[in-house]
Each structure stands twice: as C-alpha cells, then as structure tokens.
Amino acid sequence: MSLLSVRNLVIDYAETRALDGADLDVAPGEKVGLVGESGSGKSTLGSAVGRLLPRTARRTGGEVLVAGEPVFDLPPAALRRLRRRHLGFVFQDPIGSLDPTMRVGAQLRLVLGRGADVNPHLERVRLDDPRVARAYPHQLSGGMAQRVAVAMAMAASPELLVADEPTAALDSQVREEVLNVVFSLAADAGTSLLWLSHDLPAVARRCDRVAVMYGGRVVEHGPAREVLGKPGHPYTAALAGSAPAAAAHGARLEPVPGRPPVLTGPSPGCAFAPRCALAVDRCHHERPGPVRVRDQDVLCHRAGEVTA
Numbered sequence: 438m439s440l441l442s443v444r445n446l447v448i449d450y451a452e453t454r455a456l457d458g459a460d461l462d463v464a465p466g467e468k469v470g471l472v473g474e475s476g477s478g479k480s481t482l483g484s485a486v487g488r489l490l491p492r493t494a495r496r497t498g499g500e501v502l503v504a505g506e507p508v509f510d511l512p513p514a515a516l517r518r519l520r521r522r523h524l525g526f527v528f529q530d531p532i533g534s535l536d537p538t539m540r541v542g543a544q545l546r547l548v549l550g551r552g553a554d555v556n557p558h559l560e561r562v563r564l565d566d567p568r569v570a571r572a573y574p575h576q577l578s579g580g581m582a583q584r585v586a587v588a589m590a591m592a593a594s595p596e597l598l599v600a601d602e603p604t605a606a607l608d609s610q611v612r613e614e615v616l617n618v619v620f621s622l623a624a625d626a627g628t629s630l631l632w633l634s635h636d637l638p639a640v641a642r643r644c645d646r647v648a649v650m651y652g653g654r655v656v657e658h659g660p661a662r663e664v665l666g667k668p669g670h671p672y673t674a675a676l677a678g679s680a681p682a683a684a685a686h687g688a689r690l691e692p693v694p695g696r697p698p699v700l701t702g703p704s705p706g707c708a709f710a711p712r713c714a715l716a717v718d719r720c721h722h723e724r725p726g727p728v729r730v731r732d733q734d735v736l737c738h739r740a741g742e743v744t745a
C-alpha cells in the first residue's frame with residue numbers, strides 16, 4: 438500500500454500550468470528522489486503533498502492521497518491533523534524557515550509541547566552544544582539552522598518527510614553532513630523520504646527509487662540506480678549524461694540544448710518532443726501513456742529505445 442499516492446495531478450498558477458498530470462507513489466519506509474531541471478514542477482509537487490501551495494495555485498484535476506486520505510478534499514481541521522500525524526517538511530532556506538524572533542529551544546517546544554526536553558532532539562541532529570537551544574536563528578550557521586529545521590520536522594516522527602532541496606544553500610562539506618543526518622534519522626524512525634534534488638549521483642547513492650520530472654509530469658519512475666544508470670526515457674538519458682561531476686557539486690543541471698517548456702495548458706503531446714533526438718511525428722501531438730521498461734515506468738512513445 439502506498440503511503441503517498443499522487444494521481445494525475447494538475448496544478449495551475451494563473452496562466453502557468455506547473456503540473457500537467459503528475460503521478461507518484463511512495464511506499465512506507467521508501468526513500469524517493471525527485472529530480473528534473475528547474476521549472477519541471479518538483480517544488481509544486483512537493484508542496485502539494487501537504488496542500489502547502491501558494492494562494493495563487495489552483496488544483497485543476499487529480500488528487501493526492503496521504504495514508505489513503507484525499508489531501509485536497511479535507512476540511513481545515515482534518516488537514517491540520519493529517520499534516521501533524523503523517524507529514525514533515527524541510528525547505529531550501531534554513532534560516533528563513535525558522536522564526537527569527539524565537540530562540541531555537543522555544544521553537545522546538547512549539548512542536549514537542551511545553552516543558553519538553555529539547556536536548557535529545559538537538560543531539561539527534563548532531564547539535565550537542567547546549568548553547569544552540571538558547572540561540573536565535575540568525576546566530577546559527579546555515580548548516581546548523583538546517584539541522585534545527587530537520588529536528589523540528591522529525592520531532593513527531595512523521596511517516597513521510599518532504600525535503601525540498603534542503604542543502605541547496607549550503608556548501609559541499611556541510612551538505613553531506615546535513616544529508617547524513619536526514620537519511621539516518623529517517624532510517625531510524627522508518628520515515629519515508631521524498632527528496633527534491635538536483636544532485637543525481639547523490640540520489641543514485643542514497644535513494645531506493647527516483648522519479649524524474651519534465652514539463653509537470655513524472656516521465657520516468659523506478660529503482661534509482663537502474664533509472665539513472667540505464668534510462669528508459671530520452672529525457673532521463675540527457676539529464677543523467679549531463680556533467681555528472683558538476684552535478685555532484687550541486688551545480689544546476691543544463692542537460693540538453695534548448696529550454697524546458699513553460700506550459701499554459703495541457704501539453705498536446707510529449708513536452709520533451711521539441712528537444713528530443715528520438716522524436717517522431719506522434720510525439721508532438723499524442724500524449725504518451727505509461728510504458729513498462731525493465732523495472733521502470735516511462736512516459737514515452739519510444740520508451741526503451743534509448744541507447745547510451
């Protein structure tokens with residue numbers, strides 16, 4: 438049974454179509470990487486999991502189920518309960534995600550309950566110095582602030598943690614430390630992880646599965662090493678073949694010539710067709726449905742024809 442199930446989700450921001458029929462499943466305890474170029478819809482999908490989208494966003498179709506509950510159809514109190522029981526979130530900007538006017542300990546107690554001992558929670562994210570609990574967020578380094586944010590998100594042992602590029606603002610040494618904390622806490626608690634990332638080698642190393650987004654859809658989904666090592670979709674092949682050394686250092690990926698699409702409605706065919714070396718006529722006007730290639734689900738009319 439899936440803990441998270443996203444079905445044919447369509448999200449619009451005014452004229453922009455950010456998700457164009459996205460599908461995704463995360464099983465209990467599974468670590469899933471969500472990758473794709475800037476603008477492919479990763480953050481929109483990650484935020485939609487908790488219905489944390491900006492006010493300008495509109496769900497035009499599809500649904501999100503968390504532990505079987507339809508997130509977009511719940512009344513406010515039930516939604517708050519679902520978030521509290523099942524979900525944790527960590528975002529890109531560690532200091533911005535904390536309240537600048539409250540000491541770290543006081544913020545953690547908002548989650549844990551008044552009078553709770555915050556020190557074990559800080560120690561779990563390898564912040565052993567007792568001064569951290571008395572500090573204000575601006576007194577922390579980016580890496581420390583992100584570890585506090587992780588401690589808060591994991592305090593209630595959520596079933597699913599959505600981490601939206603939690604290390605994008607950190608330098609490479611600190612990035613590894615924060616990721617180690619996130620993955621080891623999630624493993625200890627049996628928490629599933631949906632990790633939005635640009636770092637393909639790290640996703641291949643750390644995740645069970647990967648979902649590759651393009652033009653607001655998950656165009657390939659399957660075991661991480663297989664998908665990134667032997668892609669079934671031409672877009673995954675382009676992404677995986679693009680400067681892996683640069684990707685390892687967190688650079689933004691620039692995989693193929695041309696620009697990703699900015700959709701204003703449903704893509705008439707495959708959104709990748711204008712940039713795809715394998716595209717044939719039908720790719721431009723017929724939306725591809727899922728095709729099974731080895732252990733991978735691929736949205737492509739020419740799935741499996743990709744060669745290294």
Ligand SMILES: Nc1ncnc2c1ncn2[C@@H]1O[C@H](COP(=O)(O)OP(=O)(O)OP(=O)(O)O)[C@@H](O)[C@H]1O
Binds near residue numbers: 473474479491700
């Ligand atoms: N608040 C917003 N208002 C209007 N358009 C938005 C908003 N947020 C995202 N978009 C648009 O929706 C599409 C998907 O954006 P999204 O941020 O989900 O992609 P992303 O893959 O997370 O990108 P990045 O890796 O840069 O964070 C893009 O075309 C983007 O410009």
